Amino acid sequence: MHRMSDQVREWGVIMAVGRTPSYAHLIVEQGWNDYTRKEHETWKILYDRQLEVLAPRACPAYLEAHKTLGFNATQIPDFHEVNERLRSLTGWEVVATSGLVKSKAFFDMLVDRKFPSGNFIRRRDQLDYLEEPDIFHDLFGHIPLLTNQAYADYMFEYGKGGARAIKYKTTKNLARLNWWTIEFGLIKTEVGLRIYGAGLCSSFGEAQYCIDDPSAHHLQFDLDRCMRTSVYINDFQPVYFVIDSFESLFEQAVNTDFSPMYESFKGLGEKQLAAEYLPFDLFAGDSVLRQGTQAYIDPKRQLLESEISI
Numbered sequence: 001m002h003r004m005s006d007q008v009r010e011w012g013v014i015m016a017v018g019r020t021p022s023y024a025h026l027i028v029e030q031g032w033n034d035y036t037r038k039e040h041e042t043w044k045i046l047y048d049r050q051l052e053v054l055a056p057r058a059c060p061a062y063l064e065a066h067k068t069l070g071f072n073a074t075q076i077p078d079f080h081e082v083n084e085r086l087r088s089l090t091g092w093e094v095v096a097t098s099g100l101v102k103s104k105a106f107f108d109m110l111v112d113r114k115f116p117s118g119n120f121i122r123r124r125d126q127l128d129y130l131e132e133p134d135i136f137h138d139l140f141g142h143i144p145l146l147t148n149q150a151y152a153d154y155m156f157e158y159g160k161g162g163a164r165a166i167k168y169k170t171t172k173n174l175a176r177l178n179w180w181t182i183e184f185g186l187i188k189t190e191v192g193l194r195i196y197g198a199g200l201c202s203s204f205g206e207a208q209y210c211i212d213d214p215s216a217h218h219l220q221f222d223l224d225r226c227m228r229t230s231v232y233i234n235d236f237q238p239v240y241f242v243i244d245s246f247e248s249l250f251e252q253a254v255n256t257d258f259s260p261m262y263e264s265f266k267g268l269g270e271k272q273l274a275a276e277y278l279p280f281d282l283f284a285g286d287s288v289l290r291q292g293t294q295a296y297i298d299p300k301r302q303l304l305e306s307e308i309s310i
């Protein structure tokens with residue numbers, strides 16, 4: 001059920017800064033007391049099987065954060081409890097939202113250090129995949145790494161960059177960057193190549209595929225390349241971009257001069273500068289860490305090309 005004191009606190013923050021944010025109408029209560037026993041059991045099924053897959057594949061910072069935030073299989077976490085811990089670490093919080101959070105509202109939330117999360121959990125017949133992000137994707141997948149200062153700072157910078165992308169009409173490119181990093185990124189760690197993207201951390205099949213299956217390319221992360229590389233959303237990816245560290249991701253975000261890059265995306269000046277890449281292919285200048293066989297992708301490449309959405 002709704003907790004009035006927390007809603008007042010939430011809106012108090014909004015009123016204290018003297019403006020009504022663009023996302024205010026999207027915020028809802030998590031409604032933790034309304035979860036049924038069956039929904040908590042669904043969380044447990046998802047949690048147990050995913051942790052088993054992630055233990056040898058997810059980056060240590062992500063796995064450690066589960067403990068820091070008190071996540072466990074027993075029940076769906078209560079946002080109020082998660083936020084007490086998260087706020088004290090990096091100043092971020094998870095906020096329940098309803099409906100689609102479009103670009104501007106999403107950017108504005110990130111600038112206010114709020115990460116949107118669906119409050120519903122998928123049905124039992126949707127354990128492996130559902131299109132609309134639920135609490136298992138948003139909370140389980142996205143929130144743990146917001147305990148990491150460099151990752152949290154990157155998310156803030158990403159949100160700040162939204163206004164410039166809107167001005168240049170390049171939000172599509174910024175969305176691609178989000179896709180190839182925060183959703184489907186890999187990272188080099190002391191214990192080897194690991195997952196950090198939320199889309200991978202919350203996917204039973206793709207968390208295994210991206211590392212174990214030789215199909216997909218692994219490319220060294222390059223901000224410009226990611227922004228040019230198109231995306232389809234309904235199948236495993238043909239390419240993953242690998243960052244050196246969250247610190248390096250943050251540094252690239254703050255040290256890049258986006259304005260000339262955005263001008264080039266629009267094809268101003270030399271036409272080839274506006275080149276867009278399909279996610280299946282390798283190009284001159286790519287730093288290839290693993291050339292994938294594309295065996296998983298090739299039989300359905302034509303279909304996936306027709307489903308390019310970003």
Ligand SMILES: [Fe+2]
Nearest residue numbers: 133183198199
């Ligand atoms: Fe996501």
